[in-house]
Amino acid sequence: MSRQFARKSASPYPTYKSPHGPKFENDRYNERQRRRLWTKRQKGSIGQAADIGCRYFYQSHVAGITSQTAIRTGVKTGFYGGVALFTVIFLGSGIPRLQKDILQVRQICKWCRPGNLVLTHVQKIPFAGKYFVHEIPASDNDEVFHIPQAQTYCAGRFRDWDDKITTPPGLYLFSVAIQKLWGFKECTPFALRSNNVFATLLIAPLAAQCRQLIETRIAEREGKPSPQSVSFYSYHTGLNIVLFPVIFFFSALYYTDVVSTLAVLVVYRNHLLRLAPQRPSFANDILTVALGVLALLMRQTNVFWVVAYMGGLEAVHVLRSTEPAAQQGTGEVHDPPLNDSGPEDWLFCMVTLAITALYNPLRVLRQIWPHITVLGLFAGFVAWNGGVVLGDKSNHIATIHLAQMLYIWPLFAFFSAPLFLPSIISLVSPRSYHFGATKSTAISSTWSSTLINAGYTILGFLLSVAIIKYNTIIHPFTLADNRHYMFYMFRYTILHSPARRFALVAAYTLCRWLSWDTLAGGNPPVDNDNTPATKPETNHAQPSPRNSSSSGTPPSTSTAILLFLATALSLVTAPLVEPRYFILPWVFYRLLVPAWELPASFPFPGRRRRDGGGGTHNQAVGGWLYKLGQDFDLRLVLETAWFAVINLGTMYMFLWRGYYWRGEEGELLDGGKVQRFMW
Secondary structure (H helix, E strand, O other), X not given: OEEEEEEEEOOOOOOOOOOOOOOOOOHHHHHHHHHHHHHHHHHOOOOHHXXXXXXXXXXXXXXXXXXXXXXXXXHHHHHHHHHHHHHHHHHHOOOHHHHHHOOOOOOOOXXXXXXXXXXXXXXXXXXXXXXXXXXOOHHHOOHHHHHHHHHHHHOOOOOOOOOOOOOOOHHHHHHHHHHHHHOOOOOOHHHHHHHHHHHHHHHHHHHHHHHHHXXXXXXXXXXXXXXXXXXXXXXHHHHHHHOOHHHHHHOOOOOOHHHHHHHHHHHHHHXXXXXXXXXXXHHHHHHHXXXXXXXXXXXXXXXXXXXXXXXXXXXXHHHHOOOHHHHOOOOOOOOOEHHHOOHHHHHHHHHHHHHHHHHOHHHHHHHHHHHHHHHHHHHHHHHHHOOOOOOOOOOOOOOOOOOHHHHXXXXXXXXXXXXXXXXHHHHHOOOOOOOOOOOOOOOOOOHHHHHHHHHHHHHHHHHHHHHHHHOOOOOHHHHHOOOEHHHHHHHHHHOOOHHHHHHHHHHHHHHHHHHHHHHOOOOOOOOOOOOOOOOOHHHOOOOOOOOOOOOOOOOEHHHHHHHHHHHHHHHHOOOOOOHHXXXXXXXXXXXXXXXXXXXXXXXXXXXXXXXXXXXXXXXEOOOHHHHHHHHOOHHHHHHHHHHXXXXXHHHHHHHHOOEOOEOOOOOEOHHHOOEOOEO
């Protein structure tokens, strides 16, 4: 083990992490050095400028490669290499020679029982899509509609359409394009399911890029240097999005949801590029229209995300960047970060945006005309089709279903439970350190803010009660199919009794608060000491080298409002409650959740606290896990493990816990086909 020197500029203040690399300095070592220099200066052995300039400290390395460099390189290599390796293996599994010599399923040992779950099927695990082809007929789920329609398109019969299908033909056109690209002779179920696997593999890096662009736009808005590379938080966010159980489950089945999510993320990436300081070109405007139409070809409800959400964000971007001379009589747009806003700020934000837009209509139109064009094309389609859905219109009539905006919060709380841990701890902790306390949720020091927050909570509670009483809709499909988990959720909660239905209001309120508080990130933790928290400008804490300077910055108030609006538009028009409808709301919510690190006031085992000279409060970290929590968002590790557990459980129920529908006298129904549990 050799050593090399790491360069660090001298400072009379406590050390901080460099945004360009790992934390080289050691607080205790630096304190000794400062004392030695002060002693020598007093004795006259060195000049006053001896502590000015650069100091050099040892850093362990092997052949010039430090541990931090190895970790960062390994993470990037594993992220992209793993995706590429899985793609090669999965596509190669269709080669006959590989099927014969490698993928054939056989007993591993003589004493294994034929029904042994682990030992007889272990070789199929890396080829999940292949296993679905062998074991899961398309007639067991809605693929009975999608696969024949795709095969019809592959045969060139684009005028033939199954009236049972309600979504546009984007998925089938995507399959035809993949067939031509890879040279498949026919669209077999395996080939069609492989398309969804391929789309799933693209979602991870695309989501990581979107998260990085979000951090870049935040840095530009705050006047900070833009990150030069993709942060580790962005990589891990992309991985966890693709592991989201609803996305992961349908990645091996031929459904529209995975490809639809991919298409919307492509539009979102282009949208984030349009938010740069430079005005987008006319060519990019045309591209925006084309990508928007492509997203609508996958699913009709994508119009709310392309037009309302992304178009709204671009309008806000123009209004925020309006020159002061053009804002005369309107004032500045009130759009604080979400962790510094309350209910009164939400209202003030919407009012100032509306007034500024009225004074600058041409500026807004020049930016959002591509989104207006997409909306016009969608309106023309609705007029031509006689409705929003294709095919079976009788069972998919647009209805005002406000209860959907209550169901979404428990779903977020279930899937994002690891992300909510800091907010939960701050809620139940008796100490004064808060992990995510925002202005809207933390205890306020003024009576006015306290009354506003209390009134907001009471109003939300009463609205929830009114929605449950007057707008609870139970779609016939929800009760007609006990294969879906939603059937059991309704059976044992909403349909159990009126008392239980109204008792859920407390759960809705708590889950909504946790979701909003997590999205807001959190203010700097409150310390119990009386030491002043303010420090000189040169001593501000710097971000972790694994994350960019904007990874921990929450979204703006306008972004959160538009996210809520687009979510409401996409859900309240659907009478049927399905987890698949919540995919895009969760994906956009997850992309906006800021990074989190262990606060300095957290009483972690092995941590030591001490006061340095000059009354400055220093903190020495005494545990490797605490150090890790300062550099990485530990919630994401728990989120990955949580998703893995859910995915293993749902796949087990789907593959090996099938059952049969039987009549009152025990006869087999539905032709004796196996029924399988699914989302």
